[in-house]
Amino acid sequence: MFNTKISQKIAFAVLFVSTLITIIPVLIIIAIIIKNGITAISWQFLTTAPSNGMRSGGIFPAIVGTFYLALGASAISLPLGILGGIYLSEYSKNNYFTRILKLGIVNLAGVPSIVYGLFGLSLFVISLKLGVSIVSGCLTLAIMSLPSIITATETAMSSVPRSFREVSLSLGATKWQTIRYAVLPHASPGIITGTLLSNARITGETAPILFTVAAFYLPQLPNSVFDQVMALPYHLYVISTQIPGISKSVTYGTALVLIVFTLSLNLFGIIVRTYLRRQKKW
């Protein structure tokens, strides 16, 4: 009797400590970045271009660049990924072809980001002659985020109970009507969260944009989708490695903006999901 109680307490303690250990680094990172970076944040920092050899001024072009890249990549990857996920979950037959397709998607998710960067360089920049440009960068990022969007969509679709489909079909609805009205509305919270999370991830990526779009310094905003842009992750990388004598608050300030950018995308996803879940009737 005594022994089982003690072992339960030990088990709980171990579980609790493990959880704590996984959370502590995150909290420390955020605390350090806020502590060192908050002094750099000002209206001028957020709205002007870097000056004085990137040591002062702001990071406006990098913020805009990251925003364009996230937007462009989503515009390409969301339709493709969601439609592909719906096909895989609802229409595909469980045959050899589908299994190869699914295996491919799983493997695509495991490809290192630098490989996507080099792939984008050789396909979009050089072969398709799109140049080092926003288009090339968005396409590279889109391909990189596809696997997680497809997987999120597929998982969300298949987590909708089978009975929903059976009832809808038994009432005479077509397969598309069933998917559209009986499955998709219930799967959308999962789809939205999955896609927003994958978007948050690609906004922080450096390797895929390194060769395809990112500029070390480009004070103006792009004129067309064939221009380069500055991007927050790459900007952070170069100011911490290439600029001698830059003040610490500028690098931490940039890191802070990037983290806020990514976290707010995550937060937005969570809010939308909570809102949609509340409307669920099951």
Added chain:
Amino acid sequence: MNKRSFCLLAGIAVSLAILTAGCSREKCNSIQIKGSDTMVNLTQAWTEAFTKENPGINISVTGGGSGTGIASFISGNCDIISASRQMTVEEIELAKKNGIEEKEYIAALDGIVVVVNPKNPVSKLTVDQLSDIFMGKIKNWKEVGGNNSSIVILSREINSGTHVFFKEHVLRKGNPKGTEEFSPNALLLPSSQAIADEVAQNSGTIGYYGMGYISPNQKLVAVSKGPKMPFIEPSIDTVKKGSYPISRPLYLYTKKDAPEMVTKFIDFAFSQEGQEIVRKTDFVPVK
């Protein structure tokens, strides 16, 4: 139908954007400069000053290394290369195959001086001696004709281009396959100014930095390439002539038939203001 129509709209918007924005780079008034990490701060400073005077021209600067810039130039993806080495014959041939003829400019020189405290009697060293000192093999000044006191090595941090250049051209004597490293006892300082201040204050120190930081508070060391070669004092003249051993030219490359705004940028780099920027970013002006 919300989601589907959104997707459709987004798809149409993207394809429209790609189709309508089909203006070439020249028309869009943009120049892409790519290449050397050593020069990236210099090209950045040029661009910053140049775009202040010519606000209509959109210039992007990207680093990555001289090789990256040259490769990108060969495949037609950049307008100006900044390079800390010359294009090789093979690279020029490759560019020609793609219909690109290059034009070479030497826009600045990179000279690195070795400094000691003014009280130190040592005033000349060979590259071999420098290599041994910075690797920690020679530990006392008397081994190179100085006082009986230990040598304090000052170096820049690893991310500094000067650090890399010094390692490659002095420690490794230009051998690209060399594995020589700075002595673990070397003090890594965050800026050239910090090295200059430390050398001025402490008699046992030795350090190195770009020529922009020369001042009377430190003594310049004359350097010779080998045991029987003459010792050369670092100066803008000897760096320009190429007789001072620790120096190299910095190149800009454009296409032979470059558009006007590209030549305008090159002209700016060679202008008085452009060359003043060269000096301010610790390189040697060519004019």
